[in-house]
Amino acid sequence: MRQLSAQRIIEPRAAYIMNTILRDVVQRGTARRAKALGRSDLAGKTGTTNDQKDAWFSGFQRHVVATAWVGFDQPRTMGRREVGGFAAMPIWIDFMRDALKGIPESPLEQPPGLVTVRIDPATGLRAGPGSSDAIFEIFRTENTPKEAVNHNNLPPVFGESEETLPEQLF
Known part of the structure; x- marks a missing residue:
């Protein structure tokens, strides 16, 4: 896997707070199914458009970021329970299970202040x-x-x- 680097533009404290908010989505929120991976360093956000036409989960670990999307090429309702946490989550989990093999957990360090x-x-x-x-x-x-x-x-x-x-x- 090729590693890319970029200039940091988000203040470290703001990044840490946002990371904890998105980790809570996995620990206690709509992405709880990701806990099946047995890791504490996962974070992300589920999403569903109006009328369940699109469902997704964008999630990350310190070294791997992935988004799973479910929907039709020509937008139409997928069904009542087809939301990000149900429709897209299993795809993301399957991908991350393989993508994170051999990558140790690496929680974000809390910055000073x-x-x-x-x-x-x-x-x-x-x-x-x-x-x-x-x-x-x-x-x-x-x-x-x-x-x-x-x-x-x-x-x-x-x-x-x-x-x-x-x-x-x-």
Whole structure:
């Protein structure tokens, strides 16, 4: 396989954050089927056009990039379940299984200037002690949320008001 190189134009922290977002597509999103390859260094994005006329998956590992596309030469609907994660994913997996033979896993190194912060998903603020459903997100050091969520001051959830909230029993 011939190796190509090009000038880096994306700031390393931005590239790392984008890479983690696209890895999440494989780890927890619409491309979970790629986990069948048993690698932690895969990332990508599924795609489907309106009316399921085209389906694709563009995915990568540090050294190999590939896109699988499924559709007709003359666009027409392929069917209800013919989306990127179902129609194109198996093709990509079969290709990458062979393409990655002998290539060791090579996770991207986190560059300096990034931090992982526990975030409240409902507000985007730093998670407080009462944030049981908090998630971890990566931020540039200078963009880290400073304010922590205060669950006592949150507005009511849609459909709830003080009149409809149950009485506290204990």
